Amino acid sequence: GAVAPLDFSDHATQDKLGELVAALELSAWVKPPALDWLGDFQKWALVVSNHTQEVIDSAGRIPPHLFYPWLAEFLAPGSDFAFYANYLSFKRDGSLESAQVMGFHVPLQSTDTFVQAMLDMRALCDAFERTGLSVFPYSEYHIFYEQYAILVPQASMLLFSAIVVILLVMSLLLGNMGLSLPVLLLLTLNQIDLIGIMHLASVHMNGISIINLVMAIGLSVEYLAHIASTYNMALGDHVHKLRVAMASVGSSVVSGGLTTLLGVVVLAFAKYPVFQIYYFRMYLATVLCGSLHGLVLLPVVLGLIDAR
Structure with missing residues (x-):
């Protein structure tokens, strides 16, 4: 007009x-x-x-x-x-x-x-x-498709900001930048994996999935930070420190992932597809990816680089 x-x-x-x-x-x-x-x-x-x-x-x-x-x-x-x-x-x-x-x-x-x-x-x-x-x-369609015009730059800014904040906080809490960087790397890889799983699981990129991706960063830190923190405080060579970290908090990370998984499974039986697609599938992928990166990939990376 x-x-x-x-x-x-x-x-x-x-x-x-x-x-x-x-x-x-x-x-x-x-x-x-x-x-x-x-x-x-x-x-x-x-x-x-x-x-x-x-x-x-x-x-x-x-x-x-x-x-x-x-x-x-x-x-x-x-x-x-x-x-x-x-x-x-x-x-x-x-x-x-x-x-x-x-x-x-x-x-x-x-x-x-x-x-x-x-x-x-x-x-x-x-x-x-x-x-x-x-x-x-x-146009009435503009209201809905407005999000797609800014989706990529907005999503990139949000994800980048969240990862940078986590790097700063972990560096302060761990007092070890050499240990914070591998955790940041795995957190970034975790997000890339989630985006790939979204494509395979037919989860479209939109406002809801972007919010879930940002939340997934915070959820995935739980699977990485505890092992990294225990590794940082343990004494001895890096192999011994890994054993201490996995023995001390590995079971807690596993049980935390399983209990979260039980809560997520309920969403699979939701009546509306939006809950099944954008919440069940994404939260399930977040729990599985976070657990694998924390319990499998992080110990391997720490064992290779001997972060001190």
């Missing part, structure tokens, strides 16, 4: 609105024609002018002094164009405050095309913003 402050009776404004509609209809994402109230109004006015002494210029622009009187007739109940009243908003003084031009998308087959259509419509409106029109595109 084109939004005030605008003088819709002004010829320059009418020209800009006409250019906007023409650009909209030329878009690869729009199936012409658009529901153009101003274009139909100008055609109607041209017919009216043939029966009056009033003159419409060659561009079809309506004289400012006739714009609102004729618009009232154009929108009058019983008129063929009365439905356009739903696309116009008037101020208390009777002048137009805002107007809407409706177009229809061509069939969009995938998330990428929905997102690209939304972004291109915004770019088109932004171009007309620079000419003086206050314009924005709206």
